[in-house]
Amino acid sequence: MVAIVGKPNVGKSTLLNALVGQKISITSRKAQTTRHRITGIRTEGATQFVFADTPGFQTRHSTALNKSLNKAVMGTIGDVDVVMLVVEAGRFTPADAKVLGLLKPGIPVVLVANKLDEVGRRAELAPWLQEVAAKAQFAEIVPMSAKNPKDVQRVFGILEKYLPEQPWFYGEDELTDRSEKFLAGETVREKLFRFTGDELPYTSTVVIDKFEEEPSPKFGRMVRIAATIVVERDGHKAMVIGEKGERLKRIGMEARQELEKLMDCKVFLEVWVKVRSGWADDEARVRSFGYE
Ligand SMILES: Nc1nc2c(ncn2[C@@H]2O[C@H](COP(=O)(O)OP(=O)(O)OP(=O)(O)O)[C@@H](O)[C@H]2O)c(=O)[nH]1
Numbered sequence: 001m002v003a004i005v006g007k008p009n010v011g012k013s014t015l016l017n018a019l020v021g022q023k024i025s026i027t028s029r030k031a032q033t034t035r036h037r038i039t040g041i042r043t044e045g046a047t048q049f050v051f052a053d054t055p056g057f058q059t060r061h062s063t064a065l066n067k068s069l070n071k072a073v074m075g076t077i078g079d080v081d082v083v084m085l086v087v088e089a090g091r092f093t094p095a096d097a098k099v100l101g102l103l104k105p106g107i108p109v110v111l112v113a114n115k116l117d118e119v120g121r122r123a124e125l126a127p128w129l130q131e132v133a134a135k136a137q138f139a140e141i142v143p144m145s146a147k148n149p150k151d152v153q154r155v156f157g158i159l160e161k162y163l164p165e166q167p168w169f170y171g172e173d174e175l176t177d178r179s180e181k182f183l184a185g186e187t188v189r190e191k192l193f194r195f196t197g198d199e200l201p202y203t204s205t206v207v208i209d210k211f212e213e214e215p216s217p218k219f220g221r222m223v224r225i226a227a228t229i230v231v232e233r234d235g236h237k238a239m240v241i242g243e244k245g246e247r248l249k250r251i252g253m254e255a256r257q258e259l260e261k262l263m264d265c266k267v268f269l270e271v272w273v274k275v276r277s278g279w280a281d282d283e284a285r286v287r288s289f290g291y292e
Pocket of ligand 1: 008117
């Protein structure tokens with residue numbers, strides 16, 4: 001069991017997807033796009049790596065949503081064999097220190113200095129590496145780029161050393177223990193953020209209202225999905241819908257195409273947009289949307 005922790009936007013989801021070898025978690029330029037603990041599984045030779053992705057640790061705002069996110073981080077890091085603490089190479093901020101402070105003593109921590117490709121000259125990194133080495137007893141410090149396949153491959157050999165000998169938890173071909181319904185919500189959310197760029201606040205979410213499966217003589221299997229994008233303001237709703245509904249159409253179309261590939265079946269997807277102002281501050285509502 002490997003936990004991937006770190007403040008928002010350092011590249012945890014990118015790293016998880018690269019390690020699993022297939023897109024499981026969503027990534028975006030916007031901070032805090034990962035809201036759930038997502039398990040990705042990779043079996044390499046005799047070793048099975050089970051990864052837990054965690055939401056970026058939010059320290060700035062303290063809404064009900066953020067409290068629930070922070071609880072999810074705490075829940076993940078308690079019971080794993082090794083923790084990968086992801087930071088950006090050349091930077092160790094107070095937010096990184098805060099995440100480090102949450103880690104349970106006794107569990108080995110591999111410090112991943114990600115986005116190495118953004119560091120101009122590697123020699124410049126040496127003093128920084130020395131500085132961070134003094135911050136804690138890291139099992140290893142790994143400067144790398146989650147976008148470089150060679151670096152990612154090297155990570156398996158590093159993590160392996162910290163894993164116990166025991167039977168595998170999952171089958172060799174399994175990639176995630178997440179349901180298709182969950183993946184449907186994540187996929188719509190990824191497209192939503194991709195097509196709205198930085199305009200839409202991260203408090204917008206996606207709720208799956210319907211997920212019905214039926215056999216189909218023509219396609220083998222068919223799934224009907226209804227999704228609602230919940231935003232906080234009328235202005236955000238207009239933004240999501242776009243001119244003449246173009247943007248919403250695009251979000252729905254791309255999400256449907258991706259889901260058909262992911263689930264290997266015919267998908268009918270309806271996407272609606274609703275306004276719920278202030279939902280991020282309402283604890284009961286946060287729970288009803290599935291964030292505990
Ligand atoms: N240049 C470069 N960019 C990267 C690398 N890894 C991730 N990124 C980019 O960094 C941004 C954030 O990546 P994510 O994987 O979504 O980050 P995250 O830590 O999961 O973010 P949260 O979900 O907010 O916690 C995206 O634009 C990625 O493409 C890397 O090795 N090099």
